[in-house]
Amino acid sequence: MTFRVIQWATGAMGKACLRAVLDHPEAELVGLYVYGDKAGRDAGEIARREPTGVIATRDIGEILALDADVVIHCARLAPPYGSHDAEILQLLASGKNVISINGYSRPSHWTGERREAMEAACRAGGTSLMAAGLNPGFAAEQIAVVATGVCQALDHVEVVESVDCRAVRNPDYVFRILGFGSDPADVDPNDPAWGPASSLNGMYEEVLAAMAKHLGLALERVETDHRVFAATQELGVAAGVIPEGRIGHVNWRWNGIVEGQPKLTMSIHWWMEEAHLDEPDPPLWRIRIKGHPGVRISIDLEKREGDTTATSAEQIGVAGAVLNAIPHVVAAAPGLMTRPLATPFRSRLADA
Known part of the structure; x- marks a missing residue:
C-alpha cells in the first residue's frame, strides 16, 4: 500500500519530513505547501533530492483540491496556540x-466551540487529527507512560528536556517566538498573554492531558512555573547577539494537578548558554518517575555513523515519528485522536 502525502511547510523540521516522505517507498508526495519564496520550485529541489514533478504552492485552494491520505502539518509555532486551527479545519x-x-x-481535552469545530471538520471529511513528533509526541506521551508499567504505585512523573538553541538561525523565531533577548525585568513568563507562553501553554497542557488519559488519571488543571535566566555575558549565537543581562535561558515548567497535588511535570530547558543548567551536558530527555519502584531514564538521539548531512538527529527523529504514525491516523475512525502508546518502526508502513 502507498500512502499519498501532502507536506505542509518546509522549515528545518518540515524539510526533514519532506525528505523522509520522498525517500520512503510506501509514501507518495502529492502536494507541497510552502511559505515565502519557495512557491514554484520542485519539491525535490527544496529537499535536495531528484526532481519529483510536485511543485510547491502557497495557494491553499490547490492543496485542498488534491486527493491525499494525510497532511504532515509542520507550520512554525506562532502565538497564540491554536493559530493554525483554521487551515487544519x-x-x-x-x-x-x-x-x-x-x-x-489531546485536542479532546478542550471544551466548547474549538473542540466542536474540530469534531465537525473530522465528521465532514471522514478524517482524523493526531499529533506526532518528539516533544510533543514521543518523550512524555509514549516513553514516560510506558515506563510506569513496572510501578505498583505512582507518585510523580517528570519529563525534563534540554535543548541547545544556539544553532537556530531564524532571528524572528529566536527573539520573538521563543523570547530570547528580552529584558527579564519586562517579562512575566507565567503571564499567559506573553507571546512565547501563549504559543506553548495550550500545547503542553494537551501533553499532560494525553499522559493523564493513558495513565487513567483525572487531570484537574495545569499550573505553570516558568522561569527565565539572564545571560551572564554577551552571547553570539546563530540568530544574532543576546546582550548580557537579557534572556539567554528559559525553563518552561507545566505541572499537572491530580487530587490537588502535582502528579505530572513537563520541564523544558531552551538555552543559549550552559550557566543555568541543572547539570553539565544534560541528555536530550531525562525521565524521572517516583513510585514503587521509581524509574530513571536518560535518552539521547544520535545520527547514523557516516551521516555528514546538516540534518540533526532530532530532525531525523521527528520525521521518523511522523512516518510511523501515518498508518495509524489513516486507519483510525474519524475524530480527534490521542496518539497510541506505541507507533514503532515497521519495515512496511502498511503492516502497522
Missing part, C-alpha cells in the same frame, strides 16, 4: 487526515 473537512508536529496531542 479546512484540511480535515476536505477529506485529509492531519498529523501535526506542533501540538494537538
Whole structure:
C-alpha cells in the first residue's frame, strides 16, 4: 500500500519530513505547501533530492483540491496556540487526515466551540487529527507512560528536556517566538498573554492531558512555573547577539494537578548558554518517575555513523515519528485522536 502525502511547510523540521516522505517507498508526495519564496520550485529541489514533478504552492485552494491520505502539518509555532486551527479545519473537512508536529496531542481535552469545530471538520471529511513528533509526541506521551508499567504505585512523573538553541538561525523565531533577548525585568513568563507562553501553554497542557488519559488519571488543571535566566555575558549565537543581562535561558515548567497535588511535570530547558543548567551536558530527555519502584531514564538521539548531512538527529527523529504514525491516523475512525502508546518502526508502513 502507498500512502499519498501532502507536506505542509518546509522549515528545518518540515524539510526533514519532506525528505523522509520522498525517500520512503510506501509514501507518495502529492502536494507541497510552502511559505515565502519557495512557491514554484520542485519539491525535490527544496529537499535536495531528484526532481519529483510536485511543485510547491502557497495557494491553499490547490492543496485542498488534491486527493491525499494525510497532511504532515509542520507550520512554525506562532502565538497564540491554536493559530493554525483554521487551515487544519479546512484540511480535515476536505477529506485529509492531519498529523501535526506542533501540538494537538489531546485536542479532546478542550471544551466548547474549538473542540466542536474540530469534531465537525473530522465528521465532514471522514478524517482524523493526531499529533506526532518528539516533544510533543514521543518523550512524555509514549516513553514516560510506558515506563510506569513496572510501578505498583505512582507518585510523580517528570519529563525534563534540554535543548541547545544556539544553532537556530531564524532571528524572528529566536527573539520573538521563543523570547530570547528580552529584558527579564519586562517579562512575566507565567503571564499567559506573553507571546512565547501563549504559543506553548495550550500545547503542553494537551501533553499532560494525553499522559493523564493513558495513565487513567483525572487531570484537574495545569499550573505553570516558568522561569527565565539572564545571560551572564554577551552571547553570539546563530540568530544574532543576546546582550548580557537579557534572556539567554528559559525553563518552561507545566505541572499537572491530580487530587490537588502535582502528579505530572513537563520541564523544558531552551538555552543559549550552559550557566543555568541543572547539570553539565544534560541528555536530550531525562525521565524521572517516583513510585514503587521509581524509574530513571536518560535518552539521547544520535545520527547514523557516516551521516555528514546538516540534518540533526532530532530532525531525523521527528520525521521518523511522523512516518510511523501515518498508518495509524489513516486507519483510525474519524475524530480527534490521542496518539497510541506505541507507533514503532515497521519495515512496511502498511503492516502497522
